[in-house]
Amino acid sequence: MYPLGLRLDGRRVLVVGGGAVASRRVPALLAAGADVLLVSPELTPALQSHADAGRIRWEPRRFRPADVDGCWLVQTAVDDPAAAAEVTAAAEERRVFCVRADDRDAATAWTPAVTRHGAVTAAVLGGGDPRLAAAVRDAVADGLASGALLPETVPGHALRGRVALVGGGPGDPELITVKGRRLLGLADVVVADRLVPGLLLDELRPEVELVDAAKIPYGPARAQEEINRIIVDRALAGAFVVRLKGGDPYVFGRGGEELIACAAAGVPVDVVPGVTSSIAAPALAGIPVTHRGVAHEFTVVSGHIPPDDPASLVDWPALARMRGTLVILMGLKNLPAIAATLLDHGRGPATPAAIVQEASTGAQRVLRSTLGAVTEAALAFRPPAVVVIGEVVGVLEKKPGEDVEEP
Template identity: 45%
Template sequence: MTGKVYLVGSGPGGTGLLTQRAADLIEKADVVFYDQLPGEEILATLPERAEKIDCGKFGGKHTLEQHEIENEMVARAKQGKTIVRLKGGDPFLFGRGGEELETLREAGIEVEMVPGVTSALAVPASVGIPVTHRKYASQVTILTGHEDPTKAASALDWKLLARGRGTIVILMGVANLPGIAEALIANGKDAQTPVAVIERGLRKDRRVTTGPLARIGAIAAQAGVKPPAVIVIGDVVRLYDKNRPDLIPYGGK
């Protein structure tokens, strides 16, 4: 009998924002393929009896390549195992969940998608930045700051993005932040547009770095900003108040 694979989003960090469905599936899993983004608190809940397979990425180096992850999931599903593929945030937002879904379906494996709370919305909210606001922004655009390096050209329309009056949220963009800012300004974005870079969003050691678009690359470099971080660009950043003691991480213990 063929097993089943669950593509599970673990949310932005900590068990507080892990869905009940995700927690139930983790408890019942025979095999868990996990990344590092779910965080130590969630990874500590993985059942002892389950086989745990690290699919993490460290400094650009993969523990397993994407095709290896997919092949291993197919192989274990064909052994009749119940498999949880555990990803940070939501598996279909820059998490390569769509690619894994295709591979599993082509292999005849039953798949269920379990959405997760995405850091693109939760992390700005945790520091008091709403990505939309009736006064400041009526739209939000979510980008990856790290496109597929094998693509011949970027799929991002910087001219369109620069003209937009809404909020831009960027995931996986720390390394390319200076280039992102330069591309937006070159295409007409106001150089004084406020930017917030939120590191380790739902953890107790969270840090927020702010500055104008023209200088945010240099400011972030001087501050030693490191991933994981969520970048928010737009007037909604003006609502961030670093002096608010109630704005503490709420996803963990």
Template identity: 45%
Template sequence: MNNSAVRASFVAPIDVDGIGVIVLGGGSGAHRVVSSLVDGGANVTIVAGDVRATLEELPGSPDVHRGPWSPELLNGIGLIVVTGDEPGVEEAGEGVFPAAIEAAVRAARIPVAWADADVHMGERAGMAGGRKADAEALRGTVALVGGGPGDDGMLTVRGRELLMCADVIVADRLAPQKVLSEVPASTEIIDAAKIPYGRQMAQEAINAALIEHAKAGKFVVRFKGGDNFLFGRGYEEALALAEHDIPTFVVPGVTSAFAAPALGGVSVTHRGVTHEVTVISGHLPPGHEKSLVNWSAVAAMRGTVVLLMAVKNGPAISDALLEGGRPGETPVSIIESASLTTERRVDATLASMRQVMSEEKIAAPAIIVIGDVAGLPQVLAPTRF
């Protein structure tokens, strides 16, 4: 049996491996429990009128029910988790545990857990390392925390400490989600989503939220995947906060530009193979009027090229590098969902990259490594989390 368990207001944790679980609500309360439930092997259905994008994007995505409440939803369900969010389901009634749902649950004799992270996480100021005094001193400040490539085990110790004493967390979908299930129940979690070409909170709105909550005397953590200062817009946020004289500091994250290749068995440098690494944002294709990349110069370089945010434009980039003279046999490795259970590595050459990405249905998040290092022998064992 899987030993992972949902954190709930019970004396002992609950083993949820293989159990159908309904989570009532899709807001900050659900944020605290859904990741742990999925990791614990539960088959999760979120019942809510509105669900945070980050919850729908979790690996092993939970089902979402936004329609009218029906007792048939309880078929195959072994546990109900009440999050404290307003379910907002049509005909569900009022309150966090509507009467219509309560009656059906009682009739089916299904156990109910009330999600309460504070029961297990203890006092907000009780951070590791004896930093209890920090919590008060941090009020009115903002920490820009990088979350690493995805798995919460690769979040820095200091980053985790600050999350546990934050009043407000503004989180992107690529930030580790499991750690958000462990923050105190009183912490406000704002979902910035940042889904490529999908719904997301505008950067101006993110800046405004950081400023508003910090000015209200709260300690705010801006939580992103990777490192905030490598194509993470961290300095933009720092500038906006500086304009309002809000003290801002940084907890760097493990950047996916180097971590993802390493996890996939690719060293972006190797003695005698390359003396240079170029990290490029691929969110704009070659030839775009707003692109700042000299693709001809990149093609003429011999070293490693690491592409971030390039799933959509990867094929066009490979074409540009080929046109610029980079050999077609140049090895390419694509590492998808690095550090997560869905991680995989797909290899190609620069000439076959377009076809391979299409055939393999490469999806974000993915890091593309172009260069001779991608063709070196695979001697690293898969990382186990």
């Protein structure tokens, strides 16, 4: 095989077939800027959405040889050998390369196993063995993500002088986004919260400066000012700084304050959303925050300030009157006051409630209770923990093998 990178921006690519294989191939063609013509009597819902949005042109019929005219590449995604052979013959006659999903030996081009890492695209051909190609591709992807395959001159190259606010997810290192992990592998400086997945920090390159934000002195306000100063100063000195946070940067993560500080100093910022524990923790405990016929809404609030404190911005009486799911972050300490306020303003004591401690980690604990009894049960739990209140707590059956505590 002769490997080659095709520049398809604005060039016509014909896809024949509207099934699962086409659903896999079309997004990559669109990402490359290709002008996609898809010919098939029927489409999968995913392909139909592309057609409805005008991203592809769909001809709802069988293939005609003239469809190849003007095309730079043909992707045959049908499982009918006779139909595929007709497409191959038409492409061969017009000297257009043709990929065959059903028979690689009859094709004039192969689709490699691909991984993308920023500006790097790695394509692997396995000599006709797709499993081998995928295995090597995955190993390359891991090496790029960890920085092991990047030369020392690459990390931070085009990103020097920039800051990325990256959400690390609820605790499991595999729950960080692909982009977040990629940027972490390119970082010169990492400023990390105490709740970030520790294994992600263990994968940093030896020369990366790690700033433990949890150990910055002063009170909360002064500590945040110091974090802002460190981020800005390191970026202005030419480093690529990743501000790594547990969960999502903008869900009670002060990411907005850090972005404002960077903007004031003229430092460009990229924001990488993370999996927030407000949704992930209940999900990992077998609790959907919404469920058809049970909850059509969910509200996420911070419980770090008690309801009767003048500094609280939460309308607790209004939340008590709502029928949906209430998710409380950082509320374990003030849970007695929160529960009492909700009960005083209309939530029933029998309303299901749950506590999920250290979700997605080996220390995860789950307790199901009721609003009237959860306060006493919470004494055995410690932060970080998420409290869920609402009928969704009991809507799913207990998962086999799940360690669930009852009051």
